[in-house]
C-alpha cells in the first residue's frame with residue numbers, strides 16, 4: 001500500500017492550478033447515462049473515483065473515449081446492463097448516482113446499497129423514498145436496491161430532510177425524464193448540484209430554481225449529448241489555501257471560482273490571512289502572521305462545508321488560543337483527531353464538537369489516513385511538523401486530489417510517495 005512521506009521545508013510559494021471538481025464530475029459522468037447521443041466532457045479530474053466511475057459505466061456497455069487533451073467522450077446510446085455491482089459501489093459511494101438516470105431512461109436499475117463509511121452511516125433512504133414517490137417500485141434484496149418503473153416515472157412533490165447533495169442529484173436526474181412536473185424542496189444548493197443542473201439543461205432538460213432550495217423540473221422525453229466543462233474543485237482549492245495558512249506562506253490557486261468559497265474565505269480572513277481574489281484566482285498571504293483560532297460549524301452550502309472541516313482543524317491546532325469545530329453533517333467525522341494527537345495536537349472531542357487548544361508546534365509521526373479529507377489534514381500537519389511524517393493508506397487521497405505530490409512540489413513542499 002502506498003505511503004506519503006512529508007518533510008517540513010518551511011514556507012511554500014507560487015501557484016497551484018486547481019483541477020475539475022470531483023463532486024461535480026461524478027454526477028455529471030453518471031448523468032451521461034441519460035443522453036441518447038454522445039457527451040463530451042472537459043476539465044474532468046484524473047482521480048481514482050473518476051476511474052471507478054468509468055469502469056462502472058463501461059460495465060454497463062457505455063463507450064468511453066479519451067482525446068489527446070484527455071477530454072472524455074461518453075456514448076450511452078447502447079446501454080446493455082443496468083446494474084451497479086457491490087465491488088464498485090463499495091469503493092465509491094457516489095455509484096448510487098446511477099440509480100436515478102437508469103430508472104428514468106430504462107425503467108429499471110439494480111444498485112448495491114452503499115452502506116456506511118468512515119465518516120458516518122450515510123443512508124440513502126431519501127433517494128429511495130423520492131423515487132418511490134415518482135412511481136418506482138423499489139425492493140431491497142441481498143444488499144441490492146432493485147428498482148422498476150411501469151412506463152415513465154411520474155412527476156411528484158418531494159421534500160428532502162435533511163438536505164442531501166447526492167439525494168438531490170439522484171432525484172433531479174430521475175425527474176428530468178419523468179412525465180409531468182417534479183418539485184424538489186429543501187434541495188441542496190452546493191455548486192456541484194448547480195453544475196449538474198446546468199449540464200442537464202444544456203442537454204435539453206427543463207429545470208427552474210437552479211441555485212435555490214426549490215428545484216422545479218418539467219420532464220422531457222429525451223436528452224441529447226453536448227460539450228460540457230466541469231467546474232473547478234472548491235475543496236481542492238481550499239485545501240491548498242489551508243496549506244499556505246499552516247505554513248505561514250503566500251500561495252495562489254488558479255482556475256478557481258472564488259464565489260464558490262465564500263464562507264471558507266471568510267474563515268481564512270478570521271484566522272488572520274490576507275485574501276485577494278480575481279475572477280479565477282485566490283491568493284492567501286499568511287507570511288509574518290500568527291494563526292488565530294476560529295470557531296466553525298459545518299452546514300450545507302452556502303455555509304461552511306464539512307469537506308473543509310479537517311483542514312481547518314489543523315489550522316486551529318496551531319493557532320494562538322482555543323476554538324471549537326462543530327460537525328453537523330456526519331456523525332463520525334473526527335477520525336483524524338486521534339492521528340493529529342499523535343503529532344502533538346491538543347484536541348478533545350465531545351459529541352459532535354472538537355475543542356482545540358492551539359500548540360506551538362506539531363511533531364512528525366507515522367499516521368493513518370481514515371478518509372479523504374482526514375488524509376488531507378494529515379498532509380497539512382506534516383508540512384509544518386518537526387521531522388518526518390508518513391501518511392499511510394494514501395488511497396483515500398487518490399480518490400480526490402489530482403497529482404497531489406506534483407502540485408505540492410511545484411510550490412516548494414517536500415512530499416514523496418513510497419510504493420510497495
Ligand SMILES: CC(=O)N[C@H]1[C@@H](OP(=O)(O)OP(=O)(O)OC[C@H]2O[C@@H](n3ccc(=O)[nH]c3=O)[C@H](O)[C@@H]2O)O[C@H](CO)[C@@H](O)[C@@H]1O
Nearest residue numbers: 023094122123124125126127162163164165166167329330
Ligand atoms: C460525492 C459527493 O458529492 N459527496 C459529497 C456529498 O456526500 P453525500 O451526498 O453522500 O452527503 P449528503 O448531503 O447526502 O449527506 C448529508 C446528510 O444527510 C444524511 N442523509 C443523506 C441521504 C439520505 O438519503 N438520508 C440521509 O439521512 C447523511 O447521512 C448526512 O448526515 O455531500 C457531502 C455533504 O456536503 C460531502 O461531504 C461529500 O463530499
Ligand SMILES: C=C(OP(=O)(O)O)C(=O)O
Nearest residue numbers: 023093094307372373400
Ligand atoms: C466525503 C467525500 O466524498 P464521498 O462522498 O465520495 O465519500 C469528500 O469529497 O470529502
